[in-house]
Amino acid sequence: MRGHFVLAAMAMAMATTTMAAPLHAKDRTGYRAIAAGDFAAAERTLVAERRIFPNRPELMLNLAAVYSRTGRVAEASALYAQVLARPATMLDLPSGHEVSSHSLATTALASLPSNVAIASR
Structure with missing residues (x-):
């Protein structure tokens, strides 16, 4: 079942604030x-939800x-990589358009600063 989610990752990448209504009355996506x-x-909400639903892409993207x-x-980079390692899921944007996880x-991932050391001695 698809729902509306905060797709903060896309919002950041596009340098705009794209928000959607939460799926449930209780904010389970950090919206x-x-x-x-x-x-x-x-973060508290998303970490708690990921304990229950560790592979939901909207939770990983928002976290x-x-x-x-x-x-x-x-x-952040590690979570984006986890999303890419799972099958693509279509998510609803607030505009009504669908987009792939x-x-x-x-x-x-491409919008993250590239000057961050991933490994150190």
Whole structure:
């Protein structure tokens, strides 16, 4: 079942704020917290939801966006790579358009700063 999700990764990549209505009355995708700029609350929600649904791409994409916006580029990159390692899923954008989870992850990954060391001694 597809629902509307915050696709913060695409929003970041396009340098716009693209938000969608949450799937449920309870914000299970971090939507309200991300929209409000409360990245700590969004992270708590997303981490808790990923314990239940570890492979849902919208949770991985939103958590990666939170990590990116809070300076944790390596963690964001790892989550985008996890999305790309799973089968592509079509997600609904707030505009009503559909987009592939792979397209979002690829675009967001390309927008991450490249001057971050992935490994160190």
